[in-house]
Structures are given as structure tokens and as C-alpha cells.
Amino acid sequence: MSVTGPAKPNFAASGRRVFDIEIEALRAVVARIDGDFSRACTLLLATRGRVVCVGMGKSGHVARKIAATFASTGTPAFFVHPGEAAHGDLGMITDADTVLALSNSGETDELLMLLPVLARQGNVLVAMTGRPDSTLAREAAVHLDVSVPAEACPLDLAPTSSTTAALAMGDALAVALLEARGFTAEDFARSHPAGSLGRRLLLHIRDVMHGGDSVPTVPADATLGEALVEMSRKRLGMTAVVDGERHLLGLFTDGDLRRTLDDDGIDVRATPIATLMTKTPRTISEDALAIEAAQLMEAHKINALVVVDGKRRVVGALNIHDLLRARVV
Template identity: 60%
Template structure:
């Protein structure tokens, strides 16, 4: 067996050209059945049940996962398993999306009369509009391609790419019609980076209660230093009697103050603090806190509640521990 790098590159480029052409072909053939399929799913009170055999089954699993993560409840049922009891997962209130390039997969076509008798609407995704699947479907999504990218024109390649692209198009049309937002996407992806950015609130990660360093305006410089050292935030708030933040003093302020040569023991918190400190609401997104820190080049933010009182504090390390940044 000999390997020809030039031949490999030629075949790779040819494959991409064929699959790109397959997707462009879908675009030209989209018709009112696609819009009716979107409406059918939107008005269904159940789920989208996706079915497919072989490579179409693998694509079906991906389509079901994409639908479910973008606001359309969906599940995959294997046609062979459906014939042995799993068809009980399908209800009349569901919409069945059956995928088969040929439209003649035996395990799938066997189920079509049963699905029709059940009363569940059936959307067929097939490359052959005259196939058994197409004739039994309420709506047909044409996923046909002129040829496979396989040099032998046998292995499902361009046809499965077309199926996946058509499934993505259906999911995106449904997403838009439902008014699905980034926050909704995050709720179905709580373990991912997007979920953390869009779901984590300042109150979820801030230091609160006794963990918040704070002193009165009349506190001595020594008291201020002890509070900062004990709480380990790298700063301390200066608050009035009603717990409103008047100012802040940070480690950076300390270094700059030492360089002045002043007698620190004679100073009070009011004299060394920065007035009107940067603050953020406790119900704000943690990602907003990260943006505020970056914008103003600070590493500590004070947190206020709805009444404007100091309820917490956080620094960049807190954001990193929460994997917000």
C-alpha cells in the first residue's frame, strides 16, 4: 500500500466541494413543507421523536440533542428497539422525525403504519421523495444529494452531511420562533463555560457576612490593617453606620501610601480611603463583575443589595475559582 500526499489532499478538497454543493442544493430545494414542519413541531404538546438506522441514526441522535438543547424537547428512539417495545415511548402528542436517505430502511418502514395508526404526525427526511417513507409521511424534508463524497459513491458522506445541515436548519428555525435566548441555552448547559457566564450571579460567589472586610471611617490605620490582614481580600470597605460603603482601601493604596513617607499611625480610614468605590449589585451576573474589573483595572469590587447597603465583596480570585474568567 503506497501513500500519495498529493492524492490525499486532492480527495480531501473534492470531498469538501461535494459536501458543500450538497448543502447548497438543499437551500435551493427548501419549500413550504419546511415551514409547515416548523409549525407542526411548535404546536405539538409532546416531544420530537427522532428515528433513523445506521448512519442516519447517528445523525438522528445529533439532531435530537441539538433540538433538546435549543428549546425543543426531543429524544432519539432506535427503530430496531422500537419494534421490541421502545415504540411505547412514542405518544400521539409527539411528532416523529424519521430519517432515511433511501427511505426504504426495513426497520423504519415496518414502523410507519403503526405510527400512522397511533396518530402521531410524521415528518420524513429522505433523499428519495417517492420512497416508502415519503409516501407515509405527513411532510417531507428533501435531503437528497447528487452524489456521495465517497469515491465509490457508496459510503454515506454527502447525504449524512445534508441530513445534519437540514436538522440544524430545523432546530435554528424553531429556536427563533420560540424566542429562545442565550440565557435559555445556558440553562440547558449549566456545566459549560457559557452556562457559568450566563447563570452565575454575584451573590453566588461573593464573600458575605463576617467574611467582608469593613471598618468605620474613624477606624485607626492599625485597625484597618488588621481587618485587611484577617479577611484576606486585598482590600477593606469603609462604611457608615447604616452599612453604606463610603470608600475602599486596597493593597495597592497601601504600597502607594508607604512611598509618601507619611506617619501612617496618625491616619484614619477616612483619610486614606478612595471615596465612591466601584460597586455592583448582588443580583448582577458575575460576568458583569469581571467586565467591570477589567474596564476600570481593579481587582476588588464591593457588592450592594437592592437597598444600597454593603452586602458583600469579591475579587478576581473569586471569579477565577467560579470559572467565570
């Protein structure tokens, strides 16, 4: 008689089963995006203060994330731990705030304990639970039903599908409010100045360009040799050719130099730079976004740009390394 050991676990099958269950849970919840959802959005949009998100345990983690999503998409919000609220943090909630309370059971003691105080203060309460007949659901001005057919946990113990549903409902609220406010990518960037999007949308040419004496320039009667000295001193891989009032006449770059050196007849000391420069170089305004410089360089396969004002006077210069240092590209 042969004895066999335990079957080898099929991790991939378990993972797919979780996805299947949670997808079905989301399908069940999306069918309830109705009038209550619209009323909840109306209340949240009308909030004079902030949206205060509260929840215990896993619901607390979801509430904290929802608050962060609200805050970064134009709806001022923060998270308050219900346990701490009962020990002084209720003072963080003003009568101008709307409270968004999360509890799968709708009977979480720490949340129910806060309801009389919030009611006396006049706070609007929006509840998100998995039980429409729960105490929290009944006491709320609007209830959002996020009940799910089943948890993905085979023991039906660990919050899985239910937290996914609550998180998705929070995202739905945040996006609906974002659209109602006319929130733009520029608005998003202002609340994310350290992120890549913030740098792309908020950083201007004036913030990254070289200006003043650090801008390489030579007069139109300069020789190639004099231009090379200026390029070596300023280390931007190019020099602008300007008239007496700094109007841009042309540009000479490292690429131009390589092409020039292929001509054996060139006298470095005597050849006028005006005969070798590019007379219609690409330029950019200091008011333009830094990302526009990156796009211009990429489109035209160049590594440097001259910055000019409205009268085509040279006010700055930058190259690809400046954009890399600023983490624009």
C-alpha cells in the same frame, strides 16, 4: 527500464475534493428549503409532546444529533433506535409526539415496520430522505428532500454528502423553531447550566460573593494599621470603610497600600484610613450577573468590588479570584 512505485497520496487534495463535493451537495439541498420545509416547521412547532427522532446506521447518528440540538434549543426531543422500538421502546412514543424519521433510501426495513403502529396511534410523521418517491416519503405528512448529486466517497458507498445534508437540514429546522419560539440566550443557558455560557448568564453576584463576617470592613475612625489587620484577616485585598449602619463611605485596597507606602511621612499606627481611602469606589449589586463584575473589573483595571444594596449598605465583597474559582472568567 525503470520501475516506479505507487504515487505518493495527496491527502490535502483529497480533503479539498471532499469539501467541494459536500458544498455542492448543500447548495442543492438549500434550493429545496420551500413550502415543505415551512410545513414541517409548523408541525414540529405544534407538537404537544416531544419530537421523536429515529434512524438506522449513519442516519441514526444524525437523528441522535438532531434530537440533541432540538432539545438544547427549546424543542423537547429525544432519539429512539428503530430496532429497539420494535422490541418494546415504542412504548416511549405517545400519541402527542411527532416523529422525525431519517433514511437516505427511504426504504429502511426497521423504519417501515414502525409506520403502521405510528399511524394507528395517530403520530404525525415527518420524513427526511434522499428519495422523494420512497415508501417513507410517501407515507409521511411532510417529506424533506435531502438528496445529493454525489457522495464524497469515491466509491459512492460511504454516507458522506448525504449525512452532511441531513445534518444541515436538522440544524435548519432547529434554528427555525428556535426563532419562532423566541428562544433567548438565557433560555439556552438554563439547559446548559454546567457550560461556560450557563455560568455567564445564570450565576449572580450573590452566588459568588463573600458575605456576613467574611466581608472586610472598618469604621471611618479606624487607623491605617487597623485597616491592614482587617485586610490580612479577610484576605480579599481590600477593606470597605463604613459608618455605624454599614453604609459605604470608601474603600482601601492593596493598590492604595502600595501607593501609600511610597510616602515616607505616613504613620501606619496613627494615620486615619478616612484620609487614604477611595471615597467613590466602584460597587455592584448582589442581583447583578457575575459576568458583569468581571466586565467592570476589566474596564476599570481593578481586582475587587464591594457589593451594596439599594441604600449603599455593604452586604458583600468579591475579588477576581472568586470569579476565577466560579469559572466566570
